[in-house]
Amino acid sequence: MTRAPRWLRFALAVLAPPDDREHVLGDLDEGFAARRKEVGAVGAHTWAVREVARSAWPLLTVPGRWEGWTMTGLIQDVRSGLRIFRHAPGFAAVVVATLAIGVGGAAAVFSVVQGVLLSPLSFDDPDRVVMMWGQSQEYPRTPLTVGDYNVLADEVEAFAHVGASWSNRALILGEGEAEQVSVGWVTPDYFDVVGVTPVLGRTIEALEEDVAMISHGLWVRRYGADPSVLGRTLDLSGDAFEIVGVLPEGEDPNLTTFAGARAAHEVWRLQPPGWTQGDDRSVGWLRGSARLSDGVTLEQAQQEVDALFAQVNATVTERDGGTDLQVNLIEARTDLVGSVSRTLWVLLAAVLGVLLIAASNVAHLMLARGEARTAEIAVRTALGGTRGRLVRQLLIEGAVLASAGAVAGLAIAALGVRLMLGFAPASLPRTSDIALDGEVVLFALAVTLSAALVFAVVPALRNSRSDLTESLRDRSATMDPRRQRFSRGLIVGEVALSLALVTCTGLLIRSVGSLEEVDLGYDRAGVVTFSLEAPSWGDSNEEAAATMSAYLDEMTSIPGVRTAGFTNRIPLAGGLFTGTFRSDDMVAADAEPAQAAVRYVSPDYLDALGTPLVSGRGFRSDDGTDRVIIDQRSAELAFPGQNPIGRMVELSAIGSDPRLAEVIGVVAATRHHGVREEPVETLYFPMFAAANEQNFRSMAVRVAGDPASFVEPLRQAARRVSGDAVVARVQTMAELFERDVSSTRFASLLLALFGVVAVVLAVVGLHGVMAFSVRRRAREIGIRVVLGAAHGTLLRSSVRSGATLVAIGIVVGTGLSFFAGRLIGSLLYGVDPSDLSTVAAAAALVGVTGLLGAYVPARLILGVDPAVTLRNE
Amino acid sequence: MTAPLSDLEVLALASVMRLGDEAYGVAIKNDIADRTGRDVSIGSLYKALARLEGRGYVTAFTGAPTAVRGGRAKKHVRIEAEGRAALEAALQSLARMVDGLDLKWKPS
Numbered sequence: 001m002t003r004a005p006r007w008l009r010f011a012l013a014v015l016a017p018p019d020d021r022e023h024v025l026g027d028l029d030e031g032f033a034a035r036r037k038e039v040g041a042v043g044a045h046t047w048a049v050r051e052v053a054r055s056a057w058p059l060l061t062v063p064g065r066w067e068g069w070t071m072t073g074l075i076q077d078v079r080s081g082l083r084i085f086r087h088a089p090g091f092a093a094v095v096v097a098t099l100a101i102g103v104g105g106a107a108a109v110f111s112v113v114q115g116v117l118l119s120p121l122s123f124d125d126p127d128r129v130v131m132m133w134g135q136s137q138e139y140p141r142t143p144l145t146v147g148d149y150n151v152l153a154d155e156v157e158a159f160a161h162v163g164a165s166w167s168n169r170a171l172i173l174g175e176g177e178a179e180q181v182s183v184g185w186v187t188p189d190y191f192d193v194v195g196v197t198p199v200l201g202r203t204i205e206a207l208e209e210d211v212a213m214i215s216h217g218l219w220v221r222r223y224g225a226d227p228s229v230l231g232r233t234l235d236l237s238g239d240a241f242e243i244v245g246v247l248p249e250g251e252d253p254n255l256t257t258f259a260g261a262r263a264a265h266e267v268w269r270l271q272p273p274g275w276t277q278g279d280d281r282s283v284g285w286l287r288g289s290a291r292l293s294d295g296v297t298l299e300q301a302q303q304e305v306d307a308l309f310a311q312v313n314a315t316v317t318e319r320d321g322g323t324d325l326q327v328n329l330i331e332a333r334t335d336l337v338g339s340v341s342r343t344l345w346v347l348l349a350a351v352l353g354v355l356l357i358a359a360s361n362v363a364h365l366m367l368a369r370g371e372a373r374t375a376e377i378a379v380r381t382a383l384g385g386t387r388g389r390l391v392r393q394l395l396i397e398g399a400v401l402a403s404a405g406a407v408a409g410l411a412i413a414a415l416g417v418r419l420m421l422g423f424a425p426a427s428l429p430r431t432s433d434i435a436l437d438g439e440v441v442l443f444a445l446a447v448t449l450s451a452a453l454v455f456a457v458v459p460a461l462r463n464s465r466s467d468l469t470e471s472l473r474d475r476s477a478t479m480d481p482r483r484q485r486f487s488r489g490l491i492v493g494e495v496a497l498s499l500a501l502v503t504c505t506g507l508l509i510r511s512v513g514s515l516e517e518v519d520l521g522y523d524r525a526g527v528v529t530f531s532l533e534a535p536s537w538g539d540s541n542e543e544a545a546a547t548m549s550a551y552l553d554e555m556t557s558i559p560g561v562r563t564a565g566f567t568n569r570i571p572l573a574g575g576l577f578t579g580t581f582r583s584d585d586m587v588a589a590d591a592e593p594a595q596a597a598v599r600y601v602s603p604d605y606l607d608a609l610g611t612p613l614v615s616g617r618g619f620r621s622d623d624g625t626d627r628v629i630i631d632q633r634s635a636e637l638a639f640p641g642q643n644p645i646g647r648m649v650e651l652s653a654i655g656s657d658p659r660l661a662e663v664i665g666v667v668a669a670t671r672h673h674g675v676r677e678e679p680v681e682t683l684y685f686p687m688f689a690a691a692n693e694q695n696f697r698s699m700a701v702r703v704a705g706d707p708a709s710f711v712e713p714l715r716q717a718a719r720r721v722s723g724d725a726v727v728a729r730v731q732t733m734a735e736l737f738e739r740d741v742s743s744t745r746f747a748s749l750l751l752a753l754f755g756v757v758a759v760v761l762a763v764v765g766l767h768g769v770m771a772f773s774v775r776r777r778a779r780e781i782g783i784r785v786v787l788g789a790a791h792g793t794l795l796r797s798s799v800r801s802g803a804t805l806v807a808i809g810i811v812v813g814t815g816l817s818f819f820a821g822r823l824i825g826s827l828l829y830g831v832d833p834s835d836l837s838t839v840a841a842a843a844a845l846v847g848v849t850g851l852l853g854a855y856v857p858a859r860l861i862l863g864v865d866p867a868v869t870l871r872n873e
Numbered sequence: 874m875t876a877p878l879s880d881l882e883v884l885a886l887a888s889v890m891r892l893g894d895e896a897y898g899v900a901i902k903n904d905i906a907d908r909t910g911r912d913v914s915i916g917s918l919y920k921a922l923a924r925l926e927g928r929g930y931v932t933a934f935t936g937a938p939t940a941v942r943g944g945r946a947k948k949h950v951r952i953e954a955e956g957r958a959a960l961e962a963a964l965q966s967l968a969r970m971v972d973g974l975d976l977k978w979k980p981s
Contacts, residue, residue, distance in 0.1 A: 002941070003943050015916070016919075017923075020919055020923075020948065022935075022945050022946055023897075023898055023919075023935075023945070023946065023947060023948035024898070024915060024916075024919060025942075025943065025945055026898070026938070026939075026942035026943065026945030026946060026947060027897075027898035027899040027902070027915050027942075027947075028915065029941065029942050029943040029945065030899045030939075030941055030942045031899050031902070031915070033941050034899075051914055051915055054914035054916060054917070055914045055915045055916025055917070055919075056916065057916070058914065058916035058917040058919065058920040059916040059919065059920070061920065062919060062920045062923045063920075063923050063924055063927050064923065064927070
């Protein structure tokens with residue numbers, strides 16, 4: 001090759017002023033040829049690269065380079081671009097609508113991604129706040145023990161501040177109606193970790209055990225935003241606190257809870273200092289958080305913590321969570337959104353796929369329009385219009401259409417965001433941060449711009465290259481093969497993308513189906529759950545048990561209520577309470593105790609929940625702590641192949657010494673932590689025997705009819721026992737179930753929508769390309785019909801070309817589907833990510849739809865009398 | 874009063890004058906390189922020529938395409954009387970600046 005490399009010539013052609021393009025390119029080639037003779041191809045190549053690079057700036061700044069790009073010139077072009085709406089309203093409407101759908105969908109999903117995943121938490125320097133969770137072979141995520149927390153707080157140089165928190169619920173008593181709030185028990189450094197400044201008053205200082213801070217929400221709701229609230233007394237379940245600070249709106253210093261949700265504390269108080277002192281490692285209960293020192297990266301801090309725990313673990317013989325515990329530092333925001341981030345990214349990827357299809361459809365349309373205007377462009381070139389000027393006009397026409405699409409798209413996005421929030425899963429954190437803000441608008445503009453690049457620039461460059469004589473001479477020639485290849489490539493891509501989307505939708509729909517069928521170990525229909533807070537339960541165990549019975553009696557006397565029971569943890573509502581157990585045989589063999597979840601239950605609780613009794617009996621109100629009910633999994637673990645009824649087990653719950661108890665019943669295994677989570681070994685302790693030791697008292701009430709309609713009667717029943725009793729966190733079991741599967745359902749709903757839109761767009765695109773190519777061949781077809789070709793043959797050959805595209809698209813799309821299936825793997829349940837029947841069904845659906853898209857336009861156009869077609873030519 | 878010539882413009886004007894009918898892009902570039910050792914990029918040269926043309930010092934016309942240029946035409950440049958005057962003025966001012974200095978710059 002004696003000419004400079006093509007890409008260099010292209011680069012130079014773009015850089016050079018239009019008038020000098022020919023000359024500059026000639027000079028480059030001449031220089032290249034001379035160098036090649038002198039120093040060989042490699043040297044000439046190097047020379048050319050340098051030459052083009054050095055020429056870039058001078059060429060772009062040649063005097064007069066941008067003449068014609070003046071405002072008047074641009075306005076003129078924009079005006080002529082706007083004319084398209086009058087001259088080709090159908091074309092313009094289709095382009096704008098297609099773009100609006102693509103851009104609108106993408107902007108709507110992006111605004112959710114932006115609000116939930118990308119926007120920073122409302123703390124000072126939030127990127128430096130990390131959560132600390134333990135991880136061992138046995139437990140993927142555990143709270144910290146006091147001993148480990150102190151090691152972290154004292155030893156790690158990479159931390160500027162270390163804090164820990166814990167929550168419970170309490171009643172606000174005194175003036176006004178009693179109200180249940182979530183209370184954050186924090187260490188003094190906690191407020192330095194999150195870095196919030198009170199809007200009123202100050203934060204809590206070390207050793208101030210009788211002061212509290214309140215959230216902005218509580219301040220407005222309960223105190224009418226009265227500034228004199230500082231210094232007033234807050235009665236928290238009978239304990240008096242002085243209010244010393246109010247936090248700014250929307251900046252509650254709440255981090256992630258153990259369950260992965262954001263804590264909802266509205267009152268903050270200090271933990272008694274004694275709680276977090278010492279080196280106890282028997283119970284992990286602290287939610288650790290830390291602020292990184294300036295200049296320290298997360299990786300450095302993690303390395304330091306890892307090294308520290310390698311030392312600590314060498315000295316630890318017993319620890320809740322395992323002696324091999326590591327502490328993971330997780331950025332607070334990541335920790336908070338971890339569970340939904342994959343869903344959202346998948347949705348964003350899917351909606352960008354839709355956008356891609358929309359953009360390539362618009363590209364077809366622009367190409368086809370350019371094709372139709374070849375003659376016009378050729379004439380204009382002949383009359384002296386430069387290529388640059390023509391490209392510019394086509395670009396501006398594209399930009400005008402794109403802007404209209406973007407505006408319409410943002411309107412769709414605004415609607416879409418509202419719709420998505422309506423359907424959003426309850427597990428979606430930070431919904432209040434979701435809005436169509438400046439960044440989303442920027443995103444939409446960027447997306448439109450890139451789409452405009454695809455759909456306007458490529459056809460513009462292609463169209464402007466038209467050769468005058470060729471264009472004018474042979475108007476009926478079939479499409480330029482290069483252009484045709486481009487269009488066909490787009491169609492294949494569209495079909496492939498739609499297939500992948502439809503497959504993912506199918507997989508998700510099947511997952512939702514599998515989740516619905518899961519055996520939970522209880523009956524989720526007809527049960528309402530809530531937490532019951534009373535100002536006083538009584539001092540002794542007997543008094544507390546009597547109080548609980550009083551509530552139970554009052555509630556079960558409501559007509560329609562079947563059974564009701566107390567527990568410390570409602571399934572699917574979060575919360576953890578664990579202990580260990582071993583059978584009499586295991587004690588004799590000195591075997592290690594096994595981990596189990598511990599539930600305190602009142603006699604009718606399991607009945608109310610609908611957990612079947614497998615053998616033995618349920619609790620009676622006089623059963624003491626020497627009786628226990630175990631679930632089937634525990635039975636299999638501790639008494640494999642034996643009858644556990646009447647056998648003894650050694651039990652220990654958190655914070656209590658091991659004791660022996662007789663197994664009186666075995667119940668079905670239940671799914672407590674999530675519908676997808678396998679049941680864990682569970683032990684049921686009689687709640688009446690430990691009635692005054694409970695931190696959490698929740699109830700499950702089984703009713704006949706709609707559970708929601710019983711909430712008010714139940715609340716009144718509770719008030720009849722005590723005027724200050726509060727029924728809070730009301731949720732039916734069905735709602736809890738729904739919340740648990742909601743992110744899967746949400747994703748499948750949106751993906752189904754995207755899938756449908758994608759298929760429709762792909763078919764519209766195919767229709768357009770088919771119609772266009774058949775019309776281009778109209779003369780040829782006409783002649784062939786006149787010469788006696790059978791109509792059927794022509795139809796077949798036309799359809800075949802479309803069908804081939806669909807087939808190739810399906811082959812590519814099948815591969816893409818397997819990839820996409822793996823991408824959404826973690827959202828799936830009970831279905832293989834590369835499930836063949838789903839892929840096959842999706843392929844069949846897309847294939848049949850695609851074939852229709854190929855057949856219909858061919859049929860329509862071939863129906864025209866050949867004489868008419870030929871006369872038109 | 875128009876702006877004084879830059880040194881690149883001086884070199885380009887001189888080269889255009891010497892090359893006469895053969896003054897076009899790559900030829901001027903090579904001439905400058907041969908005589909001064911200065912490797913001017915194509916882009917800088919075109920920019921300089923465009924400025925000279927804008928001030929009426931040179932006029933450009935399109936020449937015949939040749940095979941070695943990939944069939945592309947040359948942009949020929951011819952110096953005008955104003956260009957010649959500007960070149961002389963530039964050299965005179967330079968000469969006045971160095972007059973009387975103890976410099977051994979004259980080759981002959």
